[in-house]
Each structure stands twice: as C-alpha cells, then as structure tokens.
Amino acid sequence: MFEKKNLLEYMHNCTSSYLKLSDTRRFLLQRELFDKVSGGEGVAIRIEPFSPSSSDGVADGDGLDSYQTLSEHPLYWIDMAIANSIPQYSLEHSARVLKISNFDIIRSHLDNVKDGENGTVTLLRLLVQPQGDDVPSEEKWDQLERNLKRQKWLDPVTTDLVR
DSSP states (O other), X not given: OOSHHHHHHHHHTXXXXXXXXXXXXXXXXXXXXXXXXXXXXOEEEEEEEXXXXXXXXXXXXXXXXXXXXXXXXXXXXXXEEEEXXXXXXXXXHHHXXXXXXXXXXXXXXXXXXXXXXXXXXXXXXXXXXEOTTOOOOHHHHHHHHHHHHHGGXXXXXXXXXXX
16 A cells, blocks of 8 residues: 555545645555545544644644643544545534534545545544543544444434434
8 A cells, every 4th residue: 555656546646735735644644544445435534632742734833732732622633534425515424423422623624535436535634622521531432433434324414313
C-alpha cells in the first residue's frame, strides 16, 4: 500500500487541494482507511486524541492550540472513509450521530478520492469535543464508532427517533 507506485496511483485519484493541505502523517492514515473500504460499500474509522504539540494537519495560527488550553475536555480527531456515499449526506449524518452522542464538532474537513469503477470514497475528518461533563469511556467510543459506521444506511427520520 505504501510502495511508491501504489502511492503515486492513489495520489493521482486525489484532488490537488487535498494533496496540498494534507500533512504526511494524516495523508498516510487516511490512505490506510481508504484501502479498507476501496472497492466496497463500507465505512472505516480511526479515532485519536488531538495533540496541540504536533501540527496534525492544522495550520499555524488557527487558534486550536489556545482552544485546547482553555477547554475543559480534550479534543479528538475522527477520521472516516466512506465508500460510495454522497459527501453532503455523509457529513450531515455524521454530525447528527455526534450530536445525539453529546459531541460538538469544532472543525471538519471533507474530500473525495476516486475509487476507479467503484465510484468515490469520501474522506471525512472531524475535530470533536465531548459536551458538558461527559468524559468518553472506551465503551462510549466503541458505541460511537458503531453508530458512525451505521449512519451511512440510516434515514435521518430513523436517527431522530433515538433522541
């Protein structure tokens, strides 16, 4: 997956703005998620804490370092690869699941990567923060990941029933 030939082929399917704005670490993590769903209909997710000490794909002077310092709760990156979905729906459905799960979205990034005859893969990257006094447990993260994976196939009316 990370051999020069494979990376160049993958990069050829990416938009120029995605390539320009991605840092190397984040690009490779999203490449790995892309590979998990390429050619299919699945959803792959990776969740990790935001680290203000690393650039993590965030531009200098964007204010996130100070936001993290002032925040009561840590921030987390949620990276998703969603095969064959309408990007707007992916973002809307993911935002709905996060709201129901008591997370605020601080920042979002959305890109599409061509997946040959299979269509496209939407790469969605969300910087989130737990609401209120809610400190996420491992069980809550597992439940959130399951719900985010299911959201691709749920109608918004169905999702609203769980409120």
